[in-house]
Amino acid sequence: MKAYGKMSKEELLALQAELQARYDKLKGEGIQLDMSRGKPGTDQLDLSAPMLDVLNSKSAFKGVNNIDVRNYGLMDGIDEAKELFAELMECPKDHVMVYGNSSLSVMYDLISKAMVHGICGSTPWCKLDKVKFLCPVPGYDRHFAITESFGIEMISIPIDENGPDMDLVEQYVNNDPAVKGIWNIPKYSNPTGVVYSDEVVRRFAGLRPAADDFRIYWDNAYAVHHVYMEDKAQILNIADECEKAGNPHMYYELCSTSKITFPGAGVAALITSPENIADIKKTVTIQTIGYDKVNQLRHVMFFKNAAGVNAHMEKHAAILRPKFDAVLDCLEKELGGLEIGSWIKPRGGYFIAFETLEGCAKRVVALCREAGVVMTPAGSTYPYKRDDADTSIRIAPTCPTPKELTKACAVFVLCVKLASVEKYLTKMA
Amino acid sequence: MKAYGKMSKEELLALQAELQARYDKLKGEGIQLDMSRGKPGTDQLDLSAPMLDVLNSKSAFKGVNNIDVRNYGLMDGIDEAKELFAELMECPKDHVMVYGNSSLSVMYDLISKAMVHGICGSTPWCKLDKVKFLCPVPGYDRHFAITESFGIEMISIPIDENGPDMDLVEQYVNNDPAVKGIWNIPKYSNPTGVVYSDEVVRRFAGLRPAADDFRIYWDNAYAVHHVYMEDKAQILNIADECEKAGNPHMYYELCSTSKITFPGAGVAALITSPENIADIKKTVTIQTIGYDKVNQLRHVMFFKNAAGVNAHMEKHAAILRPKFDAVLDCLEKELGGLEIGSWIKPRGGYFIAFETLEGCAKRVVALCREAGVVMTPAGSTYPYKRDDADTSIRIAPTCPTPKELTKACAVFVLCVKLASVEKYLTKMA
Numbered sequence: 131m132k133a134y135g136k137m138s139k140e141e142l143l144a145l146q147a148e149l150q151a152r153y154d155k156l157k158g159e160g161i162q163l164d165m166s167r168g169k170p171g172t173d174q175l176d177l178s179a180p181m182l183d184v185l186n187s188k189s190a191f192k193g194v195n196n197i198d199v200r201n202y203g204l205m206d207g208i209d210e211a212k213e214l215f216a217e218l219m220e221c222p223k224d225h226v227m228v229y230g231n232s233s234l235s236v237m238y239d240l241i242s243k244a245m246v247h248g249i250c251g252s253t254p255w256c257k258l259d260k261v262k263f264l265c266p267v268p269g270y271d272r273h274f275a276i277t278e279s280f281g282i283e284m285i286s287i288p289i290d291e292n293g294p295d296m297d298l299v300e301q302y303v304n305n306d307p308a309v310k311g312i313w314n315i316p317k318y319s320n321p322t323g324v325v326y327s328d329e330v331v332r333r334f335a336g337l338r339p340a341a342d343d344f345r346i347y348w349d350n351a352y353a354v355h356h357v358y359m360e361d362k363a364q365i366l367n368i369a370d371e372c373e374k375a376g377n378p379h380m381y382y383e384l385c386s387t388s389k390i391t392f393p394g395a396g397v398a399a400l401i402t403s404p405e406n407i408a409d410i411k412k413t414v415t416i417q418t419i420g421y422d423k424v425n426q427l428r429h430v431m432f433f434k435n436a437a438g439v440n441a442h443m444e445k446h447a448a449i450l451r452p453k454f455d456a457v458l459d460c461l462e463k464e465l466g467g468l469e470i471g472s473w474i475k476p477r478g479g480y481f482i483a484f485e486t487l488e489g490c491a492k493r494v495v496a497l498c499r500e501a502g503v504v505m506t507p508a509g510s511t512y513p514y515k516r517d518d519a520d521t522s523i524r525i526a527p528t529c530p531t532p533k534e535l536t537k538a539c540a541v542f543v544l545c546v547k548l549a550s551v552e553k554y555l556t557k558m559a
Numbered sequence: 560m561k562a563y564g565k566m567s568k569e570e571l572l573a574l575q576a577e578l579q580a581r582y583d584k585l586k587g588e589g590i591q592l593d594m595s596r597g598k599p600g601t602d603q604l605d606l607s608a609p610m611l612d613v614l615n616s617k618s619a620f621k622g623v624n625n626i627d628v629r630n631y632g633l634m635d636g637i638d639e640a641k642e643l644f645a646e647l648m649e650c651p652k653d654h655v656m657v658y659g660n661s662s663l664s665v666m667y668d669l670i671s672k673a674m675v676h677g678i679c680g681s682t683p684w685c686k687l688d689k690v691k692f693l694c695p696v697p698g699y700d701r702h703f704a705i706t707e708s709f710g711i712e713m714i715s716i717p718i719d720e721n722g723p724d725m726d727l728v729e730q731y732v733n734n735d736p737a738v739k740g741i742w743n744i745p746k747y748s749n750p751t752g753v754v755y756s757d758e759v760v761r762r763f764a765g766l767r768p769a770a771d772d773f774r775i776y777w778d779n780a781y782a783v784h785h786v787y788m789e790d791k792a793q794i795l796n797i798a799d800e801c802e803k804a805g806n807p808h809m810y811y812e813l814c815s816t817s818k819i820t821f822p823g824a825g826v827a828a829l830i831t832s833p834e835n836i837a838d839i840k841k842t843v844t845i846q847t848i849g850y851d852k853v854n855q856l857r858h859v860m861f862f863k864n865a866a867g868v869n870a871h872m873e874k875h876a877a878i879l880r881p882k883f884d885a886v887l888d889c890l891e892k893e894l895g896g897l898e899i900g901s902w903i904k905p906r907g908g909y910f911i912a913f914e915t916l917e918g919c920a921k922r923v924v925a926l927c928r929e930a931g932v933v934m935t936p937a938g939s940t941y942p943y944k945r946d947d948a949d950t951s952i953r954i955a956p957t958c959p960t961p962k963e964l965t966k967a968c969a970v971f972v973l974c975v976k977l978a979s980v981e982k983y984l985t986k987m988a
Contacts, residue, residue, distance in 0.1 A: 167631075169631045172630075174628060175620075175627060179616040180616050182614060182616050182618070182853075183615050183616050185611060186612050187612050188612045189611070196626050198601060198604060200604045200823045201598055201604060201822050202596075202817075230851065231847075231851045234847055238847070239846075245674075245706070246674050246709060256683075256685040256686075256687075272845075275845050311901040356926075358835070392629040392853060393629070393849075394627075394628050394853055395628075395629060395853035395854060416667060416701075416708045417664050417668075418664040418667070419661060419701075419822065420661070420822075420823055421661075422659065422660045422824045422826065422851060422854065423823040424611075424821060424824035425851065
């Protein structure tokens with residue numbers, strides 16, 4: 131295939147006519163497909179249905195510490211759950227605090243606490259004139275929504291296949307005391323699928339923040355969420371690296387079972403230094419008498435240990451692989467060589483990030499919608515939803531079937547082509 | 560029995576010698592009992608164990624709105640759960656938002672939101688010089704801990720058998736714009752067991768707050784938690800009364816299943832105007848993608864409707880009645896006529912509040928502890944834990960067995976007598 135950028139005006143006009151005709155025909159087909167939502171399919175949820183049977187009215191309800199999980203208490207989680215997360219995330223048990231459903235709400239609470247109560251005795255952020263966060267882009271819209279909601283200024287940091295631009299990160303963090311945090315999804319990043327390189331993790335751990343209350347928000351949401359099992363990614367352990375670099379309190383690592391068991395009824399965990407945990411407990415003890423310990427025990431009884439979780443994740447991967455393949459095959463086959471878009475093949479996670487030519491992302495998403503294929507709104511993966519270059523599109527392949535994905539992706543690539551031709555023709559006009 | 564206040568010094572000295580001898584003997588018995596904890600006993604938890612079987616791997620997982628409860632979404636709760644709480648709390652379904660475990664964390668979040676995001680567009684409290692809350696006393700220590708944690712100034716309001724002193728409440732709320740809220744447990748109050756009279760509820764609804772963002776925090780924690788079923792209390796519906804009084808947005812009513820099913824795995828709900836819910840959703844949508852919907856459905860499947868809940872509460876009452884009786888009988892028998900303490904017989908809830916002579920509460924609790932009976936620390940039921948008159952003691956009779964309670968109460972009344980004699984002798988000295 132000839133790259134679009136090398137075509138003459140005549141070639142482009144002819145191509146546009148052909149693409150437009152195909153697009154108009156597609157529009158008439160009444161397609162209704164959705165590649166916008168990063169959530170598990172029903173078949174994935176069914177994998178964990180047996181978890182609802184392991185804990186029942188005949189169960190003992192008492193954990194190792196002899197506390198009845200049905201009653202009040204144990205605000206930082208049951209011991210067994212701490213052990214499971216410690217093994218899974220490779221950290222000491224006293225670095226783990228186990229919560230209820232959703233790590234998102236743990237992150238929200240961490241920021242909320244920092245705003246009102248401060249971090250380890252620091253000035254609460256609401257008393258400061260300016261608080262800034264670094265946001266690797268494209269990134270997770272719900273991270274950015276939290277910081278935006280608290281009026282925190284967000285600074286975009288470009289990300290490449292190794293992680294964020296660390297020169298820029300160091301420059302901000304080590305010099306500006308208003309920079310209090312950076313959002314990260316270090317493994318199978320949302321939406322790029324990027325896996326942070328060892329060098330990037332080490333440079334994170336070696337930061338010398340101007341602010342004492344600077345923390346790395348290390349949302350390890352996809353820690354065990356491989357898609358291609360033969361090509362599992364491994365990242366350095368942020369806890370270990372921070373410890374080695376003399377920054378043992380600089381990170382908050384988050385994880386959850388939302389995409390392991392049920393997004394609607396999972397268990398979340400925070401991993402950080404015991405000193406940070408002690409600080410966080412000061413407010414959590416005001417906030418609750420305890421998170422759902424019955425659900426914590428249910429998870430432990432179902433998985434038993436990290437090996438149990440990993441075996442379970444193989445089943446998820448088996449469901450997800452044909453879905454990712456459907457999209458990636460279509461992109462490669464239809465767009466390879468045209469130089470009108472790029473993407474990184476993810477090895478895990480829930481998304482494929484697609485980069486259009488400059489100024490085309492919004493147009494592609496609009497064209498898709500008109501033809502019956504819903505995509506995440508362009509710009510969603512940027513702070514303030516502002517992707518100034520207008521290039522970033524997030525593809526979420528987990529919910530539709532492989533067959534639906536093939537259809538949806540056919541629409542998508544056609545829209546990319548159409549928008550790209552329009553773009554080149556406009557440039558020529 | 561002769562009232563202690565009418566005894567001569569000689570009589571008091573003789574009595575003291577006798578009481579001291581009995582106390583010293585008791586101390587030698589190695590008693591280890593606890594009347595400090597307002598939590599259900601194991602037999603109560605067992606009542607709800609079958610709830611863990613109704614939802615299992617064979618369940619449909621889909622509610623009326625066809626959403627899979629295991630997946631993301633429905634941030635304000637599943638429809639069926641809203642319906643259950645609406646019927647139970649007698650309000651329209653669109654006035655209900657259903658959360659996860661613990662209404663305490665809902666209250667914390669309401670205050671936290673008000674601090675940082677404001678209420679319905681008001682100035683966030685963290686931007687104000689002074690924010691004040693009214694605190695009926697004695698009251699719930701965890702309420703006071705929340706407001707204290709956010710640096711909110713707490714003002715004690717005396718409570719009698721009809722509820723808080725409403726003259727004082729009106730004076731503060733209607734004149735001081737810094738007064739942003741008042742904590743209430745309107746039914747079977749913690750710890751007094753007081754049930755707010757119709758007049759008190761109507762005067763609450765008729766407040767004319769100086770602050771637009773003043774809210775009544777109506778923690779209806781014991782709405783269906785009767786102990787004496789033949790003598791169930793009924794209070795006016797705060798939602799209806801506020802509506803009638805032209806103050807439809809002035810209240811946040813809270814409730815939960817913590818002491819209906821499991822404190823460790825319950826479901827909480829907020830009841831307020833749809834306008835307030837819309838305002839709250841603006842931050843909750845940033846905070847979470849959804850609370851535990853599987854547990855919400857589990858509760859609905861177990862209870863089916865309000866009648867199901869009420870039938871279940873009869874079983875709780877049957878367990879609690881002999882426990883309350885054990886304490887109340889002992890108090891009446893041992894202290895009646897002595898004029899060294901008073902208490903209100905509660906008709907429901909989890910506590911009995913005891914008032915000692917002035918300056919005796921701490922001493923009584925210390926004497927109890929020395930003899931092996933743990934009581935809630937004196938002063939806990941006051942803001943800043945400061946009960947200046949030192950008279951208030953909270954008795955929690957739900958955890959021990961009736962037999963244990965009889966023993967523990969025997970120790971307690973002896974300590975009350977001893978401390979009271981000491982008090983009168985000191986006054987004579």
